[in-house]
Amino acid sequence: MTLQQRIGKWVLSWPPLVYMVLFFLVPTLIMVVAAFRYPGDYGGLAPMYSVEDGKVVWDLTLENFQRLTEDALYFDLFIKSAGYALATTLACILMAYPLAWLIARSPKRYRDLMLLLVILPFWSNFLIRIYAWMIILGPQSAFTRAVNWLVTGLGFEPIQLLFTPFAVIVGMVYVHLPFMVLPLYANLEKHDMALLDAAQDLGANAWQRFWRVTWPLSLPGVFAGSALVFIPALGMFAIPDILGGTDSIMIGNLIKQQILDTRDWPFGSVLSIMLTGGVLLIAALGAAVARGGRKRG
Amino acid sequence: MALLEIRNVVKRFGDFTAVNDVSLSVEAGEFFTLLGPSGCGKTTLLRMLAGFEQPDSGAILLDGLDMSRVPPEKRPVHTVFQSYALFPHMTVRENIAFPLKMAGWDRKKIDSQVDELLEDVRLTQFGQRYPHEMSGGQRQRVAIARALVDRPRLLLLDEPLSALDAKLREQMQIELINLQKEVGITFVYVTHDQGEALALSHRIAVMSHGQVEQLDIPERIYSHPKNRFVADFIGQCNVLEGTVKAVEGATMVVSIKGCGDVKCSTVPGVVSGQAGWLALRPEKIKLDKELPDLPDEAYFKGRVHDCLYMGDVTIYIVEVGEGVLVEAMLPNNIPGVAKFFDDHDLVEIAWRFDAGSFLTE
Numbered sequence: 241m242t243l244q245q246r247i248g249k250w251v252l253s254w255p256p257l258v259y260m261v262l263f264f265l266v267p268t269l270i271m272v273v274a275a276f277r278y279p280g281d282y283g284g285l286a287p288m289y290s291v292e293d294g295k296v297v298w299d300l301t302l303e304n305f306q307r308l309t310e311d312a313l314y315f316d317l318f319i320k321s322a323g324y325a326l327a328t329t330l331a332c333i334l335m336a337y338p339l340a341w342l343i344a345r346s347p348k349r350y351r352d353l354m355l356l357l358v359i360l361p362f363w364s365n366f367l368i369r370i371y372a373w374m375i376i377l378g379p380q381s382a383f384t385r386a387v388n389w390l391v392t393g394l395g396f397e398p399i400q401l402l403f404t405p406f407a408v409i410v411g412m413v414y415v416h417l418p419f420m421v422l423p424l425y426a427n428l429e430k431h432d433m434a435l436l437d438a439a440q441d442l443g444a445n446a447w448q449r450f451w452r453v454t455w456p457l458s459l460p461g462v463f464a465g466s467a468l469v470f471i472p473a474l475g476m477f478a479i480p481d482i483l484g485g486t487d488s489i490m491i492g493n494l495i496k497q498q499i500l501d502t503r504d505w506p507f508g509s510v511l512s513i514m515l516t517g518g519v520l521l522i523a524a525l526g527a528a529v530a531r532g533g534r535k536r537g
Numbered sequence: 538m539a540l541l542e543i544r545n546v547v548k549r550f551g552d553f554t555a556v557n558d559v560s561l562s563v564e565a566g567e568f569f570t571l572l573g574p575s576g577c578g579k580t581t582l583l584r585m586l587a588g589f590e591q592p593d594s595g596a597i598l599l600d601g602l603d604m605s606r607v608p609p610e611k612r613p614v615h616t617v618f619q620s621y622a623l624f625p626h627m628t629v630r631e632n633i634a635f636p637l638k639m640a641g642w643d644r645k646k647i648d649s650q651v652d653e654l655l656e657d658v659r660l661t662q663f664g665q666r667y668p669h670e671m672s673g674g675q676r677q678r679v680a681i682a683r684a685l686v687d688r689p690r691l692l693l694l695d696e697p698l699s700a701l702d703a704k705l706r707e708q709m710q711i712e713l714i715n716l717q718k719e720v721g722i723t724f725v726y727v728t729h730d731q732g733e734a735l736a737l738s739h740r741i742a743v744m745s746h747g748q749v750e751q752l753d754i755p756e757r758i759y760s761h762p763k764n765r766f767v768a769d770f771i772g773q774c775n776v777l778e779g780t781v782k783a784v785e786g787a788t789m790v791v792s793i794k795g796c797g798d799v800k801c802s803t804v805p806g807v808v809s810g811q812a813g814w815l816a817l818r819p820e821k822i823k824l825d826k827e828l829p830d831l832p833d834e835a836y837f838k839g840r841v842h843d844c845l846y847m848g849d850v851t852i853y854i855v856e857v858g859e860g861v862l863v864e865a866m867l868p869n870n871i872p873g874v875a876k877f878f879d880d881h882d883l884v885e886i887a888w889r890f891d892a893g894s895f896l897t898e
Contacts, residue, residue, distance in 0.1 A: 432620070432622070434618055434620050434622040435622050435624060435625075437589060437609075437616075437618070437622065438616070438618055438622035438623075438624075439624075439635070440589075440608075440609045440610050441587055441588075441589075441609050441610070441614075441615055441616045441684075442610075442615060442635050442636040442639060442683065442684070443610050443611075443636050443639035443640055443687075444610055444635075444639045445610055445639075448639060452624075452635075453624060456626045457625070457626055
């Protein structure tokens with residue numbers, strides 16, 4: 241690399257670098273420090289140190305972390321959130337796969353239009369779309385009534401859709417589906433159709449052709465989409481807030497509650513660290529699995 | 538009974554008739570080639586044999602059984618694809634084992650069978666490699682091994698050597714011939730390369746516009762093309778316009794336009810006065826400064842119009858009569874001599890009456 245190229249690289253990359261340091265790295269560090277501080281008397285944070293007899297006394301503590309271990313509730317909530325995120329991810333895979341396949345196999349001139357339709361919901365506000373689901377799943381909606389007509393027809397008690405874990409998952413799948421469709425489409429679109437011909441020619445039925453050829457070759461797309469769905473889904477709080485009942489809160493709701501309602505910033509920070517750590521751990525596991533897959537691929 | 542029988546098969550795509558009433562049969566153990574330019578229907582015919590396309594009418598019989606309702610995965614037929622279509626996420630071993638796994642063989646039998654095939658195609662060391670780690674020729678051999686591993690009744694090869702360079706192609710041709718002899722499986726080979734077809738095949742069907750123009754052994758296809766298309770498509774050929782002047786038993790006299798009368802072998806059914814073409818291979822023509830005018834040879838004086846030096850041979854384009862150009866080919870078999878004649882040299886050419894064949898279509 242010449243000197244000019246090296247200088248050019250730095251000139252181009254310092255604005256995003258400064259941006260990331262200022263607005264991502266610094267706040268994260270503030271959060272980490274906050275986790276070791278006492279809450280203030282009226283919310284927020286207590287002073288980090290005081291000066292007594294001319295000596296600096298640090299007011300830092302591990303109590304906030306101890307609280308995490310004292311009550312199993314927090315860990316259970318994290319596991320429950322991971323369960324919601326996992327269910328969302330699986331549902332997204334199941335729904336996005338056929339759609340991505342259909343788009344990838346459509347004539348080229350229709351593909352862009354179909355992709356546009358997939359991302360069209362982004363053109364309206366996120367909260368408005370979630371409130372729309374509140375209406376769709378509400379007790380008076382045509383959808384709910386149709387469901388209950390069917391349910392009672394089969395001899396069961398009418399069911400409630402809104403404010404249930406089901407509603408939360410429906411909302412999360414709805415919001416995250418495009419993030420699964422797009423990477424899957426990008427992967428499936430590149431598949432060599434001759435491979436499926438070859439598999440069929442060599443004796444594989446439709447089921448075997450999918451599981452032995454298409455599925456393993458699409459795993460990079462599945463992993464990419466899963467990361468894009470699972471990670472934001474894990475920290476989601478707006479959807480459980482609006483569509484979920486009291487029993488369907490997630491770790492994101494708890495963090496929001498600690499920071500905004502209870503104004504216990506240190507404990508909110510601890511919960512955030514747990515969430516970030518959990519996501520990193522899961523992402524690392526996913527990357528390891530994906531790397532194994534790529535080595536074979 | 539023939540192993541494979543194709544009866545009056547027709548295949549249309551919209552208005553386009555890709556395969557138009559083709560009938561032919563392939564014997565067990567044969568190396569059979571479908572030869573023709575792109576768009577002649579050879580690949581469509583092959584895809585119908587594999588089961589990827591259904592004939593619009595006609596029947597395909599394998600071992601006497603109608604294949605029309607049998608899907609590709611149920612046919613005892615495998616294809617070596619032009620792009621090889623190796624599974625990129627599987628090792629060479631896994632690729633070759635694929636048909637056996639699909640057929641539900643047990644692990645031990647699969648292992649020993651795959652070992653055998655790896656040995657057959659000389660890739661024993663490469664079992665654990667992935668396709669992208671191998672050269673074009675090696676991938677080709679994997680594709681063949683994979684298609685042969687469960688001993689299909691029929692192996693279809695779709696221009697399998699077209700992606701290889703000339704040197705490797707020749708080597709693979711020899712390997713293909715030997716492999717076919719060894720395994721004894723019937724090959725149906727599709728190519729547009731006439732040299733490849735002549736070198737490999739027991740019999741060749743030359744196709745154009747969805748029809749079989751000529752079906753014969755390579756020697757006959759080359760030396761006795763049935764019509765102008767075959768003469769033109771296979772190798773170099775002089776096609777001289779002429780009219781039959783007289784039929785005299787085994788020979789007849791043809792008057793070549795702008796040139797003169799020549800003797801040639803009688804073609805059954807040809808009558809005096811009939812117009813046609815004399816097809817003549819360049820290497821069958823004698824060319825020298827002076828030649829004797831023999832009774833059973835055509836003989837003309839001419840002038841060298843152009844020379845094409847090809848290395849092993851030189852092609853001389855000789856003008857005989859008015860504007861009639863005849864290509865003659867001489868091997869460059871004398872050390873130190875690259876060309877025997879130059880442009881504008883006066884020469885004489887001659888050929889035996891049975892060197893060429895008279896075509897009526």
